[in-house]
Amino acid sequence: MSRKPLVRECPPTTWYFRQPRYLRYMSREITSIFVGAYCVLLVIGLQRLAAGPAAWEGFLLALRSPASVVFQFLCLVAAVYHAATWFNATQKAMPLQVGEGFVPGNIISGAHYVAWAVLSVVVLFLAGVF
């Protein structure tokens, strides 16, 4: 009656091992776990800040546990990786047309990197790091 239907075999839990670019995609996906967990930490921090000076000092002290140091290092790597890949994608996500042509992608991504660097330095300065 009909031809043999096309069945694409796609193992739901191991498909990303098939191609290096799938692995790169998944490595970016994984950063969401750390960023999500870090957001929870931020909410906890707000709760501690609202609870008063002693609670806030306790929170800062708790950040110094070895598990927290490892967690925050992983969060830092994940956050930077997410940011870099996000800015690299901006040139594809929002191409900018000027007249007949398009602004070169490197300039769009580059502008994001510059803004990122400036914002980070300003925040670090305001927070008294230097």
Added chain:
Amino acid sequence: MAKSHKPVVWFPFAAGGTVIAFCIPVIVVLTFLAALGHVPAGLGYDRMHAFAASGIGKLIIFGVVALSLWSSAHRLRCTCYDFGLRADTLVATVLYIAAIVGSIASAVFLLRI
């Protein structure tokens, strides 16, 4: 059901992705410094409290936290699906509710400061 609810999910996701990209790395640097024992002066109780007590500070903190939570929830939903957890409706419900609860909680904490 002609209208799609996707823009409602997508706008905070895109805004959150941008906020996460621009703001979260430097915030992690600050808490990482604190974790290493070099607490930046700005993370002391007085300055942190003064920042969170000001209107603009509340707005910035709430914007960063709520948008990051929502974007993370959406990304975690996709990540779960990609790792083979195909109960999407359940995963989406749990994660979006968690993001909403987290956002409301941070608003309540900020109003207490």
